[in-house]
Amino acid sequence: MTKQMNVKEFRRVVIKVGSSLLADGSKGEIRREWLSSLAKDIADFRAGGREVILVSSGAIAVGRGHLGMRRRILKLEEKQAAAAVGQIRLAYAYQELLRPYQLTVAQLLLTIGDTEQRRRYLNARNTMETLLRFGAVPLVNENDTVATEEIRFGDNDRLAARVAEMASADLLVLLSDIDGLYTADPHLNPSAERIEMVHEITREIEGMAGASKSDVGSGGMATKVQAAKIAVNAGCHVVIAAGNTQHPLSTLSDGASCTWFLAPQSPMTARKSWIANNLKPSGRLAVDEGARDAILAGKSLLPPGVLAVYGNFERGDPVIVEDGDGCEIGLGISAYSAADAQRILGHKSGEIAKILGYRGREEMIHRDDLALS
Numbered sequence: 001m002t003k004q005m006n007v008k009e010f011r012r013v014v015i016k017v018g019s020s021l022l023a024d025g026s027k028g029e030i031r032r033e034w035l036s037s038l039a040k041d042i043a044d045f046r047a048g049g050r051e052v053i054l055v056s057s058g059a060i061a062v063g064r065g066h067l068g069m070r071r072r073i074l075k076l077e078e079k080q081a082a083a084a085v086g087q088i089r090l091a092y093a094y095q096e097l098l099r100p101y102q103l104t105v106a107q108l109l110l111t112i113g114d115t116e117q118r119r120r121y122l123n124a125r126n127t128m129e130t131l132l133r134f135g136a137v138p139l140v141n142e143n144d145t146v147a148t149e150e151i152r153f154g155d156n157d158r159l160a161a162r163v164a165e166m167a168s169a170d171l172l173v174l175l176s177d178i179d180g181l182y183t184a185d186p187h188l189n190p191s192a193e194r195i196e197m198v199h200e201i202t203r204e205i206e207g208m209a210g211a212s213k214s215d216v217g218s219g220g221m222a223t224k225v226q227a228a229k230i231a232v233n234a235g236c237h238v239v240i241a242a243g244n245t246q247h248p249l250s251t252l253s254d255g256a257s258c259t260w261f262l263a264p265q266s267p268m269t270a271r272k273s274w275i276a277n278n279l280k281p282s283g284r285l286a287v288d289e290g291a292r293d294a295i296l297a298g299k300s301l302l303p304p305g306v307l308a309v310y311g312n313f314e315r316g317d318p319v320i321v322e323d324g325d326g327c328e329i330g331l332g333i334s335a336y337s338a339a340d341a342q343r344i345l346g347h348k349s350g351e352i353a354k355i356l357g358y359r360g361r362e363e364m365i366h367r368d369d370l371a372l373s
């Protein structure tokens with residue numbers, strides 16, 4: 001018997017809020033009462049020492065209502081225009097409703113490239129980390145006004161999973177219009193049963209979620225299960241729960257029905273095995289004995305410990321770390337290009353800005369980005 005899971009046990013939580021929860025019907029008005037109950041839940045989470053990242057849809061739904069766009073299916077440019085109007089209203093509503101709890105909202109608009117191209121991924125990850133360190137609540141949405149079809153996530157379930165992966169979150173909450181995954185579509189099949197806990201996302205589980213409705217864009221159980229797959233692989237547990245009640249998070253932690261997807265390993269272990277198993281090195285950094293010992297003790301690699309730079313790599317590329325005799329120590333993601341690494345090797349971090357003309361990271365490779373061999 002698996003122990004009872006509770007959303008309150010997690011450290012860094014991504015909460016995905018869907019359009020239908022936030023925006024009312026065709027007018028697209030923001031459901032403020034509901035949102036303020038969510039704000040209270042978020043404040044409680046934060047007061048309990050947890051970090052919260054919001055991934056919120058609703059920009060298009062709110063914007064189209066405000067602009068009076070009546071067509072049922074909008075053209076891409078209409079969606080983009082609607083998002084431009086809706087996003088600002090949405091962000092304002094979150095800011096206003098979180099303000100009474102002294103919580104600052106920080107808006108991040110991402111495209112698929114920001115989560116898939118390593119350099120941009122690294123930038124977005126660092127910004128997210130900094131915002132959390134300063135106590136802000138990141139509010140993420142897809143950058144719908146610039147994302148064209150081929151560079152769109154399309155649905156915020158997948159975006160939320162990528163954000164969870166990027167932030168090394170340990171829990172992703174997908175607030176939905178249904179309280180979890182059922183063995184069949186419960187609207188069509190009254191004998192369908194809710195699954196309590198998923199230990200592995202098998203074909204059978206994917207089958208229960210039905211066919212993928214990617215052209216519809218958002219929603220659907222299939223996109224949620226696909227999102228769960230991404231998050232679980234990144235070491236992040238996932239819970240799908242009904243969001244359409246007031247105070248959806250406290251309702252959930254009080255034991256409301258839901259479906260859990262369990263991650264087999266922690267976000268950090270998952271990240272390190274992803275680095276070790278999936279990245280092809282594009283260069284090498286030779287380090288001195290002191291740096292080698294520090295790395296083996298779980299520390300970051302700093303510029304003073306680097307003896308030589310080999311290969312041609314960019315910031316964000318994977319590089320092998322080896323000792324002075326060429327023995328491999330690990331594989332990590334370099335925070336500097338080969339050219340810049342060459343210029344700052346052997347120098348203290350305080351000197352980096354003067355040498356390069358910009359203030360980069362203190363570490364050549366951060367310990368979270370370094371997998372030991």
Ligand code: GLU
Pocket residue numbers: 018019056057058059060061083141142144154155156157217218219
């Ligand atoms: N990014 C879209 C919006 O904010 C929504 C995508 C989705 O609902 O999954 O309107």
